[in-house]
Amino acid sequence: MREIFIERREKILRIAIKENGKLVDCLIEEETSEALPGEIYLGTVKNIVPGIKSAFIDIGLSVNGFMSLDSNSNIKQGQEVIVEVLKEAIGDKGPKVTCDFSIPGKYAVISSKGKGVTVSRRILDEAKRTSLMNEISPKPEGLITLRTNAAFGKIDDIKNEIEVLHERYLSILQKGKFLNKPQRIYGENLLLNKILRDNINNETKNIYVNTKEDYEVASDYINIGEEVNVHLYDEERSLFDYYHIEKEILSLRHKKVQLNSGGWIVIDKTEAMYVIDVNSGKHTKGKQTEKVAEETNKEAALEIARQIRLRNLGGIILIDFIDMKSEEDKLQVLNILSKGLEKDKKRTTIYPFTELNLVQISRTRSGKSIFEYIEEDCELCKGKGNRLSLEYILMLIRDEILRYQSENSIKDFYVEINAQYETYIREDIFAFLSSIEALEKKIYLHFVQEVEYFKLEPLLFKKQIESVENYLVN
Template identity: 50%
Template sequence: MREIFIERRDRILRIAVKEKGQLYECFIEEEEERNEPLCGEIYKGRIKNIVPAISAVFVDIGHKRDAQMNMKKGRTYKQGDEVIVEVLTEQIGNKGAKVTEEYSVAGRYAVLTVNRQGLSVSRRIKDERIINNLKNELVLPNDVAVTIRTSAEDTDVLHVNKEIDSIYEKICDINEKSKYILKPQRVYGENSLLHKVLIDNINNQTSKIVVDSKDDYELIKKYIGDEDEIDVILHEDYRTMFDYYGIEREIVSLRHNTVNLKNGGQIVIDKTEALYAIDVNSSKNISHGNKFDTAKNTNMEAAYEIGKQVRLRNLSGMIIVDFIKMRDDKDKADVLNALRKAFYNDKTNTRIYPFTELDLVQISRRKKGKSIYSYIEEKCEACDGHGKRLKLSYIENLIRNEILRVEGENAINDFYIELSEHYEKSVKGDIFTFLKEIEGITKNIYLNFVPGIDSFKVEPLLFKKQVENLAKYKVNNIEFC
């Protein structure tokens, strides 16, 4: 069964999807990103520059960096022309977002796309009877393209038609609203991440949605309507939702680049400037009599795990997989099929290429949002940015979880915190914000910066002797100069 967890804080929105009790996908949106164009948002823009040499049109959409759009054959572009565009990929570094005039509005059963026409049905719907019924019974607008999603397979055509009408009304509203807007700005896509996750993940397998915001609770109750089989729960515990349900621990584990397989093998995930490299090792897998069977067995399990890890970590661009060498072409075909099956339900456009002469497999995955690393890691100041460390803001969140958990179980007001020495400069530079973020303003915090530890340790001080021994670390005794 599928469960969805939506945790909203002042500066961050996090959504986790679990399948059969295991973390399946994780989505994060930070406050800074709300001031940037996000995938799926629709803007009224103005053409600012045209560069035929690279077939590119640059569009002002109201952000610091102009968005880039590919020139369409037969279409005439002029500086100053107004356009309505959808964000395909977010801005990276100095490059602006990529946009298209063929913008789409999605529902649970259908997607409508402007500046195109026709009907297409998800390739995952295999039943010809269902396909023919959809084609015969659907009532389609003439001026947009309609794509029927896989979820329509399990619902009545009447519901699909009703949704198509509703989406078409939204498109008409977007076009009408854009006529009266003078400056480039967003015209559709408020709360886009939450809506996208709900659209993509609510189906007949969804059993529970947990939220910690009353506004989100009301929004979701309205969205799911009369679907009584889905429980919507408002989380009101003193502990944060992700900590309470063990999701935080699963997210932290994604920082490790080595993933152990059940059969004793392992995969190692490394990021370079240009791509992600995934190495498959047999490691401790000695369950089979010969090395060829061991290689295939390890590669098969690795293929499924690679699909899971790529999705969880939201890896994109070029991904190179170095499987253990196999002689038999049939074994290679089996591993490729296992890899394709692992990505079958991936909502992001992914292509898997055959084994190369060097026995490598290339995966191309469209970029949608940032990888999990960008949310939980930052450049390490101690090595001039060459290495990575857990983000201080993320460590503050983890420390706060520990303090709230202990505080809820016992009436304790004194906490000893050990932090890696690499965070000393950042913390001492703004100690008030650090205390505020860990909910330590009204508590006695004893803070020690220790060399050789990876991140942090929190210890409640239960006895007077402990407090006395650690008195020199009390925050108000630290010199900030």
């Protein structure tokens, strides 16, 4: 069973996906002026550099996009072009773009690369492929590619979606002709639409949202016959806090992940890659050692696949499994790892075991890792470490206050926060109280070294309040 949780607050959209009650995906998107993958822009070719076979495109943002000229060699400087963002900007390097833009739907994709109708190679049933090709008529503009889901969809639903996609495609072409300056012309609410498009199927049972707008968007994605319930959550507590997702997100900061068998994995980030170490936690000898290694590695492979998706790890991932001699055991571990990542939408390649029992994974970088949203540089570490961001801590404090308030009418709270945040909070106490929604409450604030993030305690009795009255925030 799959459940989707969609929480929108201020400039942040967070989406969590659970399968059989277990968190498997957590995606975060911040409202920003940066170009995001999938967005389509009208741009102007500013510069062509033959030496690196690239063109630089002004798309109306602070940095130009860059485009490979391998398949777009006919463009000229000063020309207006419609481009789709493939990868977001990294550092001083602008976003990667392409002239071959596309608009995806649940059953089909319309792209500018050609004309006619094609069928996904993943649909292996020849009779089904032939039936789809006979039913779907080509459009005068754009190439229609029927996705794998089309094999399970009703023809009328597929045709209706293609009509909608084609209208969007024509609208993009029109904007490209008549707009006179670089700007975004398609891509509103991309992350939400992508998640709904890729995850609503016969396994999906519930969708929880916290805004009426997203409730309507999610409801529109439900086809007749699909038994998916869309719930509008409108309580004061945040949706992620109410469904205990916040605690799971917070636990992702820990490098060490415990396994049920008693073993564990440790996830570290270097400048070049992510390194994952597998430990059994057991001291055994002889044949038993091989058995423990096999069982621990299999359990670790499944958890590693989950952690890669949850933490959105990208680039090169190196896994140091416990030594195994059996080639059959190694193959089983690779199969478990592959199966755990088969629902992953990022392009992922798993390489065979090396002689040192190492497995390398290459996973497309897309979007930011979850840590980039909940962590910030630690100045005490002089840039060598990270700490939980103050903004995220204040959100967690707010959630706890609202939880206690929903259960009891409590107005007094004692809050301990790690002392490293003291300077920033004291700079603007009003902003602190406002962000935790405590302007009409009494907050007793104490900065200490011992607490990891924060600790909050409701004050119910007079003696409790008297013991901390010196910490009252005025």
